[in-house]
Amino acid sequence: MNRTAAPSALWTGAVAGVAGGLVFGAAMALVGTLPTVASLVRTDSLAVGFAVHLVIAAVLGAGLGMLVADQRTGAGESLFWGLAYGAFWWFLGALTLLPLLRGRPVDWGVAAAEAAFPSLLGHLLYGAVAGLVLVLLPLAGRAPPGPRRGTAAAVLRGSVAGLAAVWLLVSQLAAAYEPLALTVMQAAPRPVVVAGTALLGLAAGCGLALLYPRPADGAGPLLIRGMAYGFLLWVVVALTAVPLLRGAGLAWSAGQVRDGFVTLPSYLLLGAVTALVYRVLDGAGRVLFAGPAQRARRAEGEGAGTRGIRAAVRGALAGTAGGLLFTVIMVRIGFLGTVAGLVGGTSTTTGLAVHLVISVLIGASYGLVFRRQTYDPASALGWGVAYGLFWWVLGALTLLPVWLGGEPQWDAAAAAAAFPSLIGHLVYGSGLGLVYYLLEARDSPWWRTRTQSEALRVARRQEQLQTAAPAVWVVTLVLALIIPVILAAG
């Protein structure tokens, strides 16, 4: 960042922070935690509390503005920076600094975190709103966000993707698990449920399209972004909008969220599948309609067939490595027998074979969607672990119980019981990501500057660093580790 841009970034950040603070403050007023903030200045006046809150929001917003000033612009980017930033300040502010400033002992225990759960959701919303507002504000030294070409087409693709995702989820999983059904419409007539879910899918798809009018990176990263986006949707729709519309107030306390947890996996899957379909539609458009000049710009040297097979084979190898790591955990928690049930067996050996086959298949799929998206071990870990979480939700919580003849295990208690499996999936993902990265790096060193085209490609990869990828990893891991632990503690 140059020095002239810095003050501008501070001011726009502060304005965005105030916008986020208004939303957060309104929620705090509803939940009744404003007096806590007011006590920072030794008063219990609500108005003073709100004012103090806004000042803090502005200051933190300025920090966000500084942080993302050098990152790539775009709603989809600053949204995730805002989310990660908000989550970080929950740890630093709500759990650590606030007690210190109020002269109380710091308590990092689960009970305290559970009590501060509404604040976590508030921080997330604060970050999301601030991030989105930041995109709309003009910033010195940066072109104002003018109308973009192709947004209408993107929204159309997004709508199709959202509807397709809803249809896919509803047709593949039991109808009772339609994303909205569990919170608002349990007793509603069937057509209303169908219309409601379709509307949710439509909104989710349009929203994703507006965040990413032209998805820059591959299918895998967008899938993970979609999953994190699904988490935000869950907070906004299932925990906030729906309870408010029903006149029940915010459902933000840990207890209420625990009851609403059962809808979280459906939102995660909705977001992920929407993003995947959206990216596939976009990619299909590029493959079918791109002219030779556009193709040459994106040229990777080989045709889609060659690189796809190569990526799948590498992914399968990496999946084997990740699966072996996971096996250690599987053996310790004695889970292989359950896995064997997928093919009607019970023995550990059968379970191991099934487990490894699944590892290989998921690994191959990782290779296909994350081909050339990992440029160093850090991004390999980030995407790999996030992909592991995705498969915990889709595999362990959803498909495995369904294929074993039951229903998806989506409630908080089941998720708590599946916590070792979550860790296993994260470990699997880290092994998968790292080994895949090493294989790709060894076999086709596409970032090495040997010729001019290679240098261009390196620049493109460095550009990816400027995206919100690290923020997406943070949000994913917070989602994976913090939420289950707090919710299951009760």
Add this chain to the structure above:
Amino acid sequence: MVAEPADGPVPRGVEPVAGAVAGLLAGLVVAVPQSAQGMMAPGLAGFTSDAVGLGLFLVLSALVGAAFGTVFGYRPRGYAATMGGGLVAGLLWWVLRSLTLQPLLTGGGPTWALDAATASFPFLIGDVLFGGLLGLGLHLLVGLFLRARPAAVPHGPPAEGPSTRIVILGGGFGGVAAAQELERRLAGATSVEVTLVSDSNALLFTPMLAEVASSSLEPQHISTPVRASLPGTVFRRAEVESVDTAARVVLARPSPAAPAEALPYDHLVLALGGVPNYRGLPGLAEHAFDLKTLEDATGLRNHVIGLLERADVEPDADERRRQVTFVVAGGGFAGSELIAELSDLVVGVVRYFPRLDPAELRFVLVHSQDRILPELGPQLAAYALDKLREKGIEFRLGTRVAALRADAVELDDGTEVGTRTLVWTAGNQPHPVMGTLPFPRSRSGAVSCDATMQVGGTTDVWAVGDCAAIPDPDGDEGVLYPPTAQHALRQGAAVARNIARALRGRPPQPFRFRTLGMLVVLGHQQAAAEIRGLRFSGLVAWLLWRGIYLAKLPGLEKKIRVLLDWTLDLFFPRDIVLTQVPRTPRSEPVLADRGERRA
């Protein structure tokens, strides 16, 4: 936040050290609230004091910081990314330490159950804060270092131009293998530039050439563009004109009209291969067909199908018999495979030419020795001879071609065979440029090398493949490696290794390779193979041939295309489309006539 230093590489070792320092500082900060909550006692056997706990905690923090610094590193203007990376590192560190290592060390064994996670939740929060501070700290520390010592950071592009130039002449197996191995060996060395000069811009997979001539494979499917397979090599499609070994410059001409381009070299690899050698026999240069290039193969295919078209309408019985008589000179691998493929093609498509009598078709193989396929053992050679005879192929063993006319081939036993087609596979010689070089040559005309493939008396010229005479260090005196593809491939890779060694000032190593095996395909689902002394024949050998050569065919895409060609070949007849109509004497006046009228 302060202004960022200019982009530039960070000196080695700075990132881990900065990471360790940042980890230590972040650890100190996080230790304050942790101590206040009594989280410091490590709980390991014998160590329960807070001081020991703090010491252990800080050491671990520094180690995690160093690891993070090494893995994530410094990103110019990337505090957000580095902080995000730090948070991820903190969360993963919690999983590793609190959920895995700690239970392991304290004897309980990890369960990864929720109870354990709940119990160590305070550490999770600590690690999140630690990670965020670590990331920010790393970024600021490296930034400070770069600002404080700008002189230590080399700026601007590296030295202009490559300091070492390696020029490879020839884009066959040897040349391409050498370039590929050099790309691997010198992947990081930007100061070395490898240039490959070839008169063809694709690597031709010659073992499948006969199948192109017989219309069962598409011509492009058996050759891979050199540019695609060698992304890090400079490629020149040009014909080598001369080599000035004193000035160390190669002259290459991209097209007959263009001026020759001078390519200076520090190391030169001669891999130009061979050209047909007609041994000065009259008429061959004018009338004989070769099977060395794609053009030869498609030309031969068009010629054969064109002859069938002509024979179908030919009123003169003698001329028709000449048109459907196909002669191949040379009973080695190329000749034997080609005569079998030609017979398969013609016999397979003759039904489209209803006026041709299949009994009139003649296939003749002329071979100077007593048995064909001298590289194979006598048993397999006899087997191959039987199989080919079963196809109706005539053999003229112990006979040489003496001369070739437009309508007949004369043999040295005084007989002659009326034919319009003679394919010459009976002799090759090294590329003519070899003759212009001031180096000692073998009897065949190949450049004489030592066992390390270095051309005699030089340190900067190397030769591989058919144009090189390389002694076998394990064989008898004067025994040379045979001019086959499997040797050329290995020699190319070995010469690249030797050049890489020479660049590092180490002595070259001699080339050692024992022939893996020999495979010859005898037309439809028949083959003979000898691999490491094991003999195969029939369908098994044919499957081996297809499997092995498919594996050897460069490029996954081409493999798939050839596999598809072969599969489709099972269900559909061979193609008789003429892609180039042969000019017949009768059509020439017509064309000339038209030209006059237009003029």
